[in-house]
Amino acid sequence: MTMNAAAGTEAGGSVQSAAGTGAGAPVVLDSLSRSFGAVRALDGLSLNIAPGELVALLGPSGCGKTTALRIVAGFEYADSGKVTVDGRDVSPVPAAKRDMGMVFQSYSLFPNMTALDNVAFGLRMRKIGAGERTKRATALLDMVGLAPQARQYPHQLSGGQQQRVALARALAIEPRVLLLDEPLSALDAKVRLQLREQIRTLQQRLGTTTLFVTHDQEEALSMADRVGVMKDGRLEQIAAPSELYSTPATAFVAEFVGTMSRIPGNYSGGDEVTVFGRDVPVHGEHASVSAGEVDVLVRPEGLTVEAVAGGNGIVTDRTFLGSLTRLSVLLSGDIAVKVDKTSTAATELLPGTSVQVSIPGTEPVLIAERA
Amino acid sequence: MATVATAERTTPVRGPAARRRSWPVWRWAILLIAAVYFGIPLYAGLKFAGFKAFTQVTSYPQFGSAFALSLRLALIATVLTLVLMVPTTVYVHLRLPRIRRAMEAITILPIVIPPIVLIIGVLKVAPGFLISTPDLLGLEYVILAMPFAYRSLDSGLRSFDVKTLVEASNSLGAGWPTTLWRVVIPNLRTAILSATVLTVALVLGEYTMASLDNFQTFPVWIVNFEQNSGNVSVAASLLALFVTWLLLMLIVTLGSRTARRRGGAEVTLFSVGTRQITPTVGEAE
């Protein structure tokens, strides 16, 4: 359990001297598999995390993201595959000796200790003297903005405050890797947003390699350097948030990240699909899609809508989102789509208006089996 | 990202968590000692009594009257307990929620006042006509049963949103009696059954108050007949234990079934959470 005495050279950061060493370690997940009885929770998950990177694992519940995280932490074992940190295989290393900081979903602070003692706990386990412990723990609480609450007990703190203490506790041991298990899910919206920023800022400042698990796509997209979308124990796609959004590799990723409408189209087997009467280029994984009737996946900003009498659809609902208004349109054939339009241009498009929805055709689209 | 050759990885990686799968020896040792300690008296009882004693139990003099008396008292106590506690608990839950803590404190009192002390107090204040009948015991057993009954009903009421259902029922036009009968009580079936079973088990095993009141209920009979035949007393005891066990199994099964519907909580006869306790039936007689 060596303290990471790295020559943490990061620009600026005087705050760092309290806890940050600056350099996170590279983490490699290599073909991790794990089954619980008949259920295959992880199916050969492989992932490379660069030093100092924040990778988010995103997916619905049951996709295996938490299992993967717990394997990295050492609370679960993998049936096969291994985890490497800084080139060293940590699979046989017990959790207590892995030198990773973990923030749990909720209520993980030791209830019988003050915030300060909680944060200092890891240091105490590393046999650091009381004076030094207090100094470092106080600095960390300061970093998360909770220095005045140092002597309070967890039950006296709000949910958001508790998670900040938990974060400080995890960072106190100057971990090479930081693991976050849906740390914001139990908090309410406003607190969640504040904490999101705080976590990201701290993580970047300290340069700790971070693996973050969540089912909230907004969280993942706004915080991570790269996002890995998981389904049924496998990684569907891992890419930077913008790439994930604009060029989703599969239909699952496309519909999980952001909103997608499904529109019937005709696919001839090549590189183009016919929808709304025009041929549009296709991208992404479509090798498994057979020719014939398919569903075309388009984002709300990828469609155009105009008020036209006798058009191909009727507006059923509208949601004001600020500069944009999102219109729900029912097309002939009972197809529901969502189309975005600037609010100023959408003023007359009230529910019941007859409209014409169309697609520009310049941007490639994704196709999937007809649902 | 490319899959590494799996040939090297066929053996499961033994991580730290894997170690927790097998049970350390000391746990088995403790459970074994416990099993022996609890099994031996049962075995001894069976051996001591002998098979014949079991068949003789019912034919023994005064067995019939003693058992009948116990059953009668159980009936009185149960009916009174339900009639008293069900409406009260529902009423408090719905209309006087502020006194719930007081209720919990009051229903703990029968534990604070042990049966041995309670009965001497009762015998001092009870009017003559009551003392001469065994039914006085039936009345007092309601007090003894109160802690279990209240807790059982209270936790039953907490398990579903009574207030909303009652309001819904009222808004649909049902009056109070109908609401109680058709909406509240059916949802309390398990709790009521639990309370009943606990009361019955309590009465059938109650010795302290009955013996000081000088009435020969079943447990009193068992003790009185020890002089004549130890075997039969032991046999009767085992039978009594067996019946109690059946009754308790009933509660546990009922409880588990509802718990499974509600989401898998495990059922014990206790819940030590905030201030709740439910004492046992056996010695608190």
Next chain:
Amino acid sequence: MAEVATAAAAPEAQATRARPGPLTRIVRSALRWLGVLPFGVYVALGLGAPTVAIAIAAFQGSNNNAATLSNMDAAVHGTYLTGLENSLELSLVCAILPGIFGLLIAYAIFTAKRGNVLRRVVITASGVFANFGGVPLAFLFIASLSTTGVVTGWISSAHIWNPSDLYDVRGIFLAYLYFQIPLMVLIVLPALEGLRPAWREAAHNMGASNWQYWRYVGGPVLFPSFLGCLLLLFGTSLSAYATAEALTGGTVSLISIQIGALLNGNVIAGQENLGYALGLIMIVIIAVVMILYTFVQRRAARWLR
């Protein structure tokens, strides 16, 4: 009661429209309390009156009902003092030993998964055994350990048990363990389960070993509940009467037995008030125990949520 509720509900519906006069409000709030009247009366008669009677009689002379402290005085001297001491000692031992052993058993099973067979068996068995008290228990022990007992036969050669010990405090102690241990298992298990796995994992994550986890987190958090359980065991043991009575025929020197002896009508008249005095002492002791219990439980609840 249903009618009362209806009566209370109807005017309440109108209450939103006009502010009722003070008299109506008083009447209405009185009517509200009517619902618990039957319960209140029953408890007052069945529990309150006897208790008050005991409290008064404890301070009255047996012959002339004059106020006196002689009963209370006698209650804490001589054989009655011995009885009290024996009871307290027995209850203490019957709280601590089953407390520890019960905790070990509970710990042995609580780490098993929910549906584990052994775990379910132990919990059910505990529920059953915790309710084996009183008379049947006494007879099972007679069957095992009396002069003609089955177990006595087995161990007589080893000279570790004298059958006559059964009828004295030692035998009673063994018998009490029979329901105290399972009782402990049942009441401590929820507390153990209140220990969140996240705490253990966080501790390991911070570098703590199993022992360190228990020392710094698990132990301290569990302690109030453990103490509460011990208090409950203490109270149960102190109140117990039937087992000891059935086992010893009223000859052993315990406070509950002594009360019974003074008031079961087979003893010289004129001593009853002494019995009431003893009863009052018992009530006071157990009341103190229960008050401590509620304090301890409140602390436990704060942490174990």
